[in-house]
Each structure stands twice: as C-alpha cells, then as structure tokens.
Amino acid sequence: MEQEFVRHLSADSRYFRFMGSLRELPKKKLKLFTEIDYQRHMAFVATIQSEGKELEIGTARYAATDKPGTCEFAIVIDDAWQGSGVGGQLMYSLETAAREQGFKTMEGIVLAGNYKMLRFSRQLGFRCYHQPGEADTVRLELTL
Ligand SMILES: CC(C)(COP(=O)(O)OP(=O)(O)OC[C@H]1O[C@@H](n2cnc3c(N)ncnc32)[C@H](O)[C@@H]1OP(=O)(O)O)[C@@H](O)C(=O)NCCC(=O)NCCS
Numbered sequence: 001m002e003q004e005f006v007r008h009l010s011a012d013s014r015y016f017r018f019m020g021s022l023r024e025l026p027k028k029k030l031k032l033f034t035e036i037d038y039q040r041h042m043a044f045v046a047t048i049q050s051e052g053k054e055l056e057i058g059t060a061r062y063a064a065t066d067k068p069g070t071c072e073f074a075i076v077i078d079d080a081w082q083g084s085g086v087g088g089q090l091m092y093s094l095e096t097a098a099r100e101q102g103f104k105t106m107e108g109i110v111l112a113g114n115y116k117m118l119r120f121s122r123q124l125g126f127r128c129y130h131q132p133g134e135a136d137t138v139r140l141e142l143t144l
Contacts, residue, residue: 001045001047001055001056002025002030002033002034002045002059003025003030004056005045005055005056005057005059005078007023007024009078009079010079013076013077013078013079013082015111016076016110016111016114016116016117017074017075017076019109019111019137033061036061039101040063040064040071040101041061041062041063041064042061042062042094042097042098042101043060043061043062044059044060044061044090044093044094044097045058046058046059046077046086046089056078057078057080057081057086058075058076058077058078058081058087060073060075060091060093060094061073061074061075062097062098062103062106064103065107069102069103069104069105070104070106070107071098071103071106071107072106072109073091073098073106073107073108074108075090075091075094077090082116087120088124091124094106095144098144103144104143104144105141105142105143106126106141106142107139107142108139108140109137109138109139109140110137110138111136111137111138112135112136118138121140124142125142126141126142128140129141
C-alpha cells in the first residue's frame with residue numbers, strides 16, 4: 001500500500017517529500033517506513049476505501065534524532081487530496097503521539113522553494129530558520 005501510494009504521487013510531490021527524483025521507495029526504505037517501533041519511529045497513514053480496496057492517501061511520520069528530546073518529521077499527501085485537511089489531521093495525530101512519547105521538539109527540513117509546505121507548517125505553529133550555507137533548504141521547528 002505504501003509503495004503504491006509513493007508511485008501514485010506526482011513528480012513534484014515526490015521531489016518535495018524526498019528531495020530527489022525517486023519513482024518508488026528502495027527496498028530498504030520501504031522496510032524502514034513500514035516496520036516502525038511506535039515510539040522512536042512513529043507513522044500515521046490516512047486511507048480511503050475505493051472499489052473494495054484500501055488506498056493510502058497520505059502519511060506523516062517522525063523519527064527520533066541524535067538530539068535528546070527531538071524528533072524529525074516528514075509528511076506527504078496524495079495530490080488529489082492536498083488542500084482538503086488530511087495533512088492537518090495527520091500532523092495533529094503525529095504531534096500528539098510525539099508529545100506522549102516525551103519528545104519536546106519536532107523539526108523538519110524542507111526545500112526553500114516548497115511554499116505550500118512552508119505556509120502549511122507556519123499555520124501549524126512551526127518556526128522557520130534559514131541555516132548558514134544551506135540556501136536550498138529551510139529548517140522547521142515546533143516546541144511540542
Ligand atoms: C504540504 C502538504 C503536506 C500539506 O498537506 P494538505 O493535506 O494539503 O494540507 P491541509 O489540507 O491539511 O491544509 C490546508 C489548509 O489548512 C491549514 N491547516 C491545516 N491544519 C491546520 C491546523 N491544525 N491549524 C491551522 N491551520 C491548519 C493549512 O495551513 C492550509 O491552509 P490554507 O487553506 O490557507 O492553504 C501537502 O501539500 C503535500 O503533501 N505536499 C507535497 C509533499 C511535501 O512537500 N512534503 C513536505 C516535505 S516533508
């Protein structure tokens with residue numbers, strides 16, 4: 001289901017999510033994404049029923065970083081569902097889960113040209129930081 005979801009994303013959404021031009025998840029990444037421990041690595045997926053089949057339409061995940069109390073998040077929504085509130089719902093669940101696991105800070109790295117994500121994350125309360133020497137990316141940070 002996860003692989004089908006990634007294959008179905010537009011090239012732009014895949015590029016913004018993975019910061020590269022991958023068409024599908026390499027085996028190792030697919031395993032990492034789907035075999036989580038629900039504590040240091042958590043993921044939520046949004047699904048719909050379509051023609052008797054469960055289809056993934058969005059996913060948000062976090063993973064603990066080396067910095068104590070800090071996790072890094074990522075999110076992507078199927079193109080046809082973007083702008084319909086799915087992303088907001090997934091982020092709400094993800095932030096709640098991270099807080100419950102004792103994380104204090106959630107951070108993320110996004111491409112500086114990803115205006116939709118920058119707008120979305122600002123509305124969710126994330127602060128944006130431009131990092132010296134990293135003109136292509138912006139760091140997002142939320143106190144949980
Ligand atoms: C950026 C992205 C995740 C947003 O997801 P989405 O499902 O389209 O977002 P939503 O529909 O939940 O949000 C839509 C609107 O509600 C706002 N919103 C959602 N939840 C909110 C909340 N809890 N509080 C305030 N505002 C909220 C959003 O900011 C946005 O505002 P707008 O209508 O003024 O634009 C999505 O466009 C996407 O998948 N992009 C490609 C992948 C990507 O760039 N990932 C980021 C790198 S990890």
